[in-house]
Amino acid sequence: MLKLDILVLAVHPDDAELGCAGTIMKHLALGKKVGVVDLTRGELGTRGSAEIRDKEAAAAAKILGLTLRENLAIPDGFFENTKQYQLKVIESIRKYQPEIIITNAYHDRHPDHGRACSLVTDAAFLSGLRKIETYQDGAHQEPWRANLLMHFIQDMYIRPDIVVDVTEYWDKKLESIFAYGSQFHNPEWEKEPQTYISSPEFIAVVESRAREFGKAINVKFAEGFTSRKILGVDNLFALR
Numbered sequence: 018m019l020k021l022d023i024l025v026l027a028v029h030p031d032d033a034e035l036g037c038a039g040t041i042m043k044h045l046a047l048g049k050k051v052g053v054v055d056l057t058r059g060e061l062g063t064r065g066s067a068e069i070r071d072k073e074a075a076a077a078a079k080i081l082g083l084t085l086r087e088n089l090a091i092p093d094g095f096f097e098n099t100k101q102y103q104l105k106v107i108e109s110i111r112k113y114q115p116e117i118i119i120t121n122a123y124h125d126r127h128p129d130h131g132r133a134c135s136l137v138t139d140a141a142f143l144s145g146l147r148k149i150e151t152y153q154d155g156a157h158q159e160p161w162r163a164n165l166l167m168h169f170i171q172d173m174y175i176r177p178d179i180v181v182d183v184t185e186y187w188d189k190k191l192e193s194i195f196a197y198g199s200q201f202h203n204p205e206w207e208k209e210p211q212t213y214i215s216s217p218e219f220i221a222v223v224e225s226r227a228r229e230f231g232k233a234i235n236v237k238f239a240e241g242f243t244s245r246k247i248l249g250v251d252n253l254f255a256l257r
Contacts, residue, residue, distance in 0.1 A: 021084060022049035024115035024163075026106065028133035029059040030074035030088070031197045035223060036169030037119055038081060038190040039183025040240050045082050052085040053078065054109050056102075056133055057093040064209045065199030077196035080189065094129060098136040106140035108151045111158040118163045123243065126172040126213075134168060138245075141166050167242040170226070177241030179248060180230045184237040187227070194220070 023044055027033040033041070033053045041051050055074065060067035071088070078086040089105050096102055110118065120137040121130040143149055145162030152158060170177060183190065195201055199209075202217045213219065230239035234257040250256060 019052075019085065019113060020050070021052045021113040021115045023051040023117045023119060024110065024113050025051070025053045025119045026056065026109070026133075026137045027053060028056045028121050028129045029062075029093070030055045030070045031059070031077070031194065031200055032121060032130070032169075032171070033119075034077055034081070034190070034193045034197070036121075036171060037240055037242075038193045039186040039227075039238065040119075040181045040242075041081055041083070042186040042189055043181065043183060045084075050084040052087070052113060052115075053081075053083055054113075055086070055088045056091045056106070056136075057096070057129075058088055058090055059093055061093040062200065063212050064206060064215065069199050070197070073197045073199065077193045080193040080196055096129075096132065096136070098132060098139060102136055103140045103143060104149075104151060106137055107144045107149065108153065108158065110141060110144040110163070111151055111161045112153055114161045115163050117165045117167065119167045119169060119242070122168050122171045122173070122175060124173065124175075130171055138166065165244065165246060165248075167244050170241045170243065174226075175241075175243055177230060178244050180234055180239040180241045182231070182234060182236040182238075183227070183240050184231065187238045191220075194223075 025033045045051050058067040059070045091102055118141055121133040123134050124131040141163060145160050147160045199206060200214060202215055227238040230241045231237050
């Protein structure tokens with residue numbers, strides 16, 4: 018069994034890159050094991066296809082240096098927070114036993130983001146209940162509940178509970194985002210339909226948000242997260 022320190026459960030391939038790529042790379046550099054499990058293949062995206070997104074996600078994983086990346090292939094767009102999909106997420110959580118789970122925002126422009134948040138939030142709790150039985154390769158899985166569930170901030174502004182300095186990893190974060198050539202601004206795809214996220218202005222907003230969060234802690238770039246759990250530190254001098 019491969020135990021992860023951090024498991025990112027994101028609904029679409031590229032959500033993890035946009036929301037927390039810098040935080041991922043920062044913790045990998047600290048020697049932590051970090052994996053991404055995408056819930057869907059993003060097959061309903063206006064540009065590209067599921068097969069293209071698969072290749073892009075694999076390329077982005079190499080840029081990030083992920084410990085692992087998997088896809089649950091839950092139907093894009095039409096999934097609900099049901100027992101069927103809760104169990105799929107529970108199986109992933111129990112498989113990798115993460116200390117920290119990071120997932121989508123509470124609510125956002127894309128309705129999948131908020132529904133994924135609800136799905137993962139419920140599954141993260143239910144994963145700790147021993148009377149819910151799940152199996153991996155025929156073997157019974159033990160219950161597991163992560164110590165912390167965090168949500169990255171996406172298109173809609175949500176005031177963060179914590180921000181992480183990712184200045185050192187900003188250029189690499191952008192590289193991982195642009196690995197999704199079918200989705201973001203890319204002259205090679207200019208004949209395809211243009212979308213909200215394919216405009217150069219979209220990436221400018223991503224950068225502006227990171228600068229705003231960075232300014233709050235006197236660094237150049239930061240990523241923001243929310244938590245429904247009260248967060249604590251060992252001492253006040255660890256705060257900025």
